[in-house]
Amino acid sequence: MSDLHLLSPIGFRAAGVYTGIKRRHTNDxxxxxxxxxASAAALFTTNKVFAAPVKIGRQHVASGxxxxxxxxxxxxxxxxxxxxxxxxxxxxxxxxxxxxxGRTDFLPSSTGIIGHHLPMEKVExxxxxxxxxxxxxxxxxxxxxxAILTTDTKRKVAAxxxxxxxxxxxxxxxxxxxxxIGPRLGPPQATMLAYLTTDAQVAPTLLKKxxxxxxxxxxxxxxxxxxxSTNDTALILASxxxxxxxxxxxxxxxxxxxxxxxxESLAYQIAxxxxxxxxxxCIKVDKAKSDxxxxxxxxxxxxxxxxxxxxxxxxxxxxxxxxxxxxxxVAFNPDKCALKLSATPVFRKGTPVAFNPKLVSESLKSPxxxxxxxxxxxxxxxxxxxxDLSKEYVTINADYHT
Amino acid sequence: MSDLHLLSPIGFRAAGVYTGIKRRHTNDxxxxxxxxxASAAALFTTNKVFAAPVKIGRQHVASGxxxxxxxxxxxxxxxxxxxxxxxxxxxxxxxxxxxxxGRTDFLPSSTGIIGHHLPMEKVExxxxxxxxxxxxxxxxxxxxxxAILTTDTKRKVAAxxxxxxxxxxxxxxxxxxxxxIGPRLGPPQATMLAYLTTDAQVAPTLLKKxxxxxxxxxxxxxxxxxxxSTNDTALILASxxxxxxxxxxxxxxxxxxxxxxxxESLAYQIAxxxxxxxxxxCIKVDKAKSDxxxxxxxxxxxxxxxxxxxxxxxxxxxxxxxxxxxxxxVAFNPDKCALKLSATPVFRKGTPVAFNPKLVSESLKSPxxxxxxxxxxxxxxxxxxxxDLSKEYVTINADYHT
Numbered sequence: 001m002s003d004l005h006l007l008s009p010i011g012f013r014a015a016g017v018y019t020g021i022k023r024r025h026t027n028d029x030x031x032x033x034x035x036x037x038a039s040a041a042a043l044f045t046t047n048k049v050f051a052a053p054v055k056i057g058r059q060h061v062a063s064g065x066x067x068x069x070x071x072x073x074x075x076x077x078x079x080x081x082x083x084x085x086x087x088x089x090x091x092x093x094x095x096x097x098x099x100x101x102g103r104t105d106f107l108p109s110s111t112g113i114i115g116h117h118l119p120m121e122k123v124e125x126x127x128x129x130x131x132x133x134x135x136x137x138x139x140x141x142x143x144x145x146x147a148i149l150t151t152d153t154k155r156k157v158a159a160x161x162x163x164x165x166x167x168x169x170x171x172x173x174x175x176x177x178x179x180x181i182g183p184r185l186g187p188p189q190a191t192m193l194a195y196l197t198t199d200a201q202v203a204p205t206l207l208k209k210x211x212x213x214x215x216x217x218x219x220x221x222x223x224x225x226x227x228x229s230t231n232d233t234a235l236i237l238a239s240x241x242x243x244x245x246x247x248x249x250x251x252x253x254x255x256x257x258x259x260x261x262x263x264e265s266l267a268y269q270i271a272x273x274x275x276x277x278x279x280x281x282c283i284k285v286d287k288a289k290s291d292x293x294x295x296x297x298x299x300x301x302x303x304x305x306x307x308x309x310x311x312x313x314x315x316x317x318x319x320x321x322x323x324x325x326x327x328x329x330v331a332f333n334p335d336k337c338a339l340k341l342s343a344t345p346v347f348r349k350g351t352p353v354a355f356n357p358k359l360v361s362e363s364l365k366s367p368x369x370x371x372x373x374x375x376x377x378x379x380x381x382x383x384x385x386x387x388d389l390s391k392e393y394v395t396i397n398a399d400y401h402t
Numbered sequence: 403m404s405d406l407h408l409l410s411p412i413g414f415r416a417a418g419v420y421t422g423i424k425r426r427h428t429n430d431x432x433x434x435x436x437x438x439x440a441s442a443a444a445l446f447t448t449n450k451v452f453a454a455p456v457k458i459g460r461q462h463v464a465s466g467x468x469x470x471x472x473x474x475x476x477x478x479x480x481x482x483x484x485x486x487x488x489x490x491x492x493x494x495x496x497x498x499x500x501x502x503x504g505r506t507d508f509l510p511s512s513t514g515i516i517g518h519h520l521p522m523e524k525v526e527x528x529x530x531x532x533x534x535x536x537x538x539x540x541x542x543x544x545x546x547x548x549a550i551l552t553t554d555t556k557r558k559v560a561a562x563x564x565x566x567x568x569x570x571x572x573x574x575x576x577x578x579x580x581x582x583i584g585p586r587l588g589p590p591q592a593t594m595l596a597y598l599t600t601d602a603q604v605a606p607t608l609l610k611k612x613x614x615x616x617x618x619x620x621x622x623x624x625x626x627x628x629x630x631s632t633n634d635t636a637l638i639l640a641s642x643x644x645x646x647x648x649x650x651x652x653x654x655x656x657x658x659x660x661x662x663x664x665x666e667s668l669a670y671q672i673a674x675x676x677x678x679x680x681x682x683x684c685i686k687v688d689k690a691k692s693d694x695x696x697x698x699x700x701x702x703x704x705x706x707x708x709x710x711x712x713x714x715x716x717x718x719x720x721x722x723x724x725x726x727x728x729x730x731x732v733a734f735n736p737d738k739c740a741l742k743l744s745a746t747p748v749f750r751k752g753t754p755v756a757f758n759p760k761l762v763s764e765s766l767k768s769p770x771x772x773x774x775x776x777x778x779x780x781x782x783x784x785x786x787x788x789x790d791l792s793k794e795y796v797t798i799n800a801d802y803h804t
Contacts (some may be wrong), residue, residue, distance in 0.1 A: 049728030079724055079736060081753035093412030114721020115754045181710060195784045225707045227722070228729040265640070291757055305627045305707065305791075306582060319516020320629070322481055323582070326451030327630040334451045334481060352482035352517045389707075390800075391793040397708055398715030398792075 011239025
């Protein structure tokens with residue numbers, strides 16, 4: 001899944017440079033260009049407060065075709081009014097010049113502090129420098145990837161090669177996000193940014209449908225702080241450069257499954273790199289009245305600071321989990337449910353199950369912890385990935401100053 | 403409001419003793435007895451997972467009459483099945499014996515760890531000891547109050563004297579809650595416990611109506627961790643011992659207003675004593691499309707860990723506030739709104755307002771911080787009280803072990 005050499009499907013060139021927008025000395029301006037118009041589908045934040053690049057990006061991707069992406073980190077260009085829109089368009093203009101294309105051929109993205117105008121001199125200089133460094137290699141893809149990182153401590157990348165008939169296609173993804181992560185990406189949420197590229201040929205309408213399906217099972221199933229960002233964006237570009245067309249139901253299923261796998265891997269990596277996180281908490285809810293109910297229950301558990309702190313302290317305080325489930329606003333009956341913490345039954349049908357707290361506490365020290373709640377009310381199921389809440393989280397977010 | 407001598411209206415006797423249920427050496431079993439049957443109205447958690455004492459309490463208060471309250475802290479008697487119900491009833495039986503009344507004349511309450519059976523020997527011993535220490539004084543009321551505290555660092559008490567015609571009545575309230583605080587008390591949330599007593603004579607139906615109105619403006623408007631508890635309970639008992647009947651519209655309004663004042667004071671004190679809190683954050687949202695929309699927006703802001711951490715760091719990072727408002731799921735338009743932080747305009751109609759970050763940061767160091775968001779979409783308004791999110795919060799909740 002993390003075969004780095006697959007990160008750059010054919011038909012794409014990428015670059016990332018450092019211009020000083022971010023205090024942290026990692027790339028902050030990135031450029032991704034497809035050699036010819038690519039099929040494009042994007043999902044954006046459903047927050048009513050959305051950044052200028054999201055507004056512009058929605059317009060530009062509407063045609064189902066794009067030539068690439070131009071982006072910066074360190075500044076979200078959100079809550080910046082008309083000036084913000086002008087700045088986002090200016091980024092597109094400069095990228096278009098590099099690709100010999102039109103401004104509407106580019107999707108702009110920004111991530112970072114909200115409410116500050118973009119330092120356009122740095123951005124413009126960055127795009128120019130990036131244009132001189134474009135290339136089709138894993139190294140180039142990673143340079144682009146680094147340009148979207150903010151409080152991330154790790155890269156989030158995933159890529160697969162698929163055999164379609166006698167041919168092979170590549171599907172690659174990069175993403176960012178460690179804070180302001182509670183995406184609900186819709187046809188129109190964190191700053192979660194994810195960019196997927198493939199050399200397969202896929203019609204824009206199909207691409208959009210598959211992207212929404214994959215996002216619901218991945219990005220929309222990860223929460224760090226439940227705070228939907230103004231800038232969340234997931235974009236997929238299909239260059240078609242492999243010459244392999246995805247049209248038959250069989251190939252479509254193959255491609256759709258691979259897309260889910262790549263997106264799930266990226267989402268999991270986001271949870272694992274959550275601000276201050278020491279572990280991933282996988283919350284599986286099954287036999288709920290419906291899938292939506294299962295997701296609501298899993299989210300209520302995942303977003304409870306009491307549950308997240310208990311996990312940080314390796315405390316099998318399962319009462320916090322059951323009580324969070326009960327306040328999800330959907331059907332739930334403690335007298336019917338069963339709860340396991342890392343495979344150990346702790347509560348069943350309204351009554352505590354005796355367990356060895358020391359052993360369970362020990363199991364909670366794992367970098368991946370499973371909470372498994374069976375509701376026994378129906379056949380709905382969902383899995384949500386989150387992380388624990390640590391003192392380090394507070395340090396990061398109390399000290400990340402304006 | 404905190405006239406301690408008013409804490410014990412006539413007609414009531416109270417006591418609190420320490421039995422060792424809590425590790426912390428403060429009272430953990432309390433008894434409150436009304437000399438004659440009191441009008442009673444109670445609101446309980448709307449969590450689908452509710453504790454045994456809540457189940458029993460709902461049944462016992464249904465008659466509109468009670469003789470008192472028997473309670474413990476250190477153990478929530480929640481998720482404890484049939485045994486839990488037996489234990490809650492046993493508490494009522496013992497209290498009833500003291501008051502020469504029936505088991506249904508008592509409302510049981512518990513707060514503490516979820517999923518453990520009550521240590522009944524200690525509880526029984528406690529009720530017996532408390533019965534020997536009953537008295538009508540502020541000292542007795544405070545001993546009872548102390549028996550409901552868990553992670554609280556301060557007492558939350560409020561009392562007023564009202565002139566009704568030529569007579570005077572007293573309305574007193576005590577409450578607890580520092581964690582698992584996100585009450586939505588309904589006709590059927592934290593462990594928030596609040597007990598109000600008055601010597602006025604008020605019909606149970608009127609008492610219930612006034613209690614719900616007051617709770618919506620107070621307990622249901624405070625959130626620390628948005629985690630509705632299994633045990634939340636707000637109870638009011640009217641002994642009638644003053645001989646003053648509340649029936650006329652004028653007297654009812656007088657009493658209702660006083661009830662709101664007392665409950666608001668208690669709710670504010672809960673926010674101020676939130677686990678790890680260094681300040682109270684008052685979030686006022688006005689000119690929203692409706693009161694419900696205003697409350698949803700204020701709650702989304704209050705529950706954002708990013709906002710709460712920024713407040714802990716005295717960081718005027720207002721973008722987190724505006725973006726939280728945008729994900730509340732109700733009508734909101736950043737291009738129409740105006741945001742003030744501690745009276746300083748920081749964002750207006752989609753555009754940042756220049757301000758001195760050092761001065762605003764300085765103002766955020768106050769023990770009471772105001773966030774004022776004007777939506778300009780209607781006439782809805784709401785105020786929510788919360789507190790900041792500190793490293794100390796994580797310490798308390800990662801280390802509060804099972």
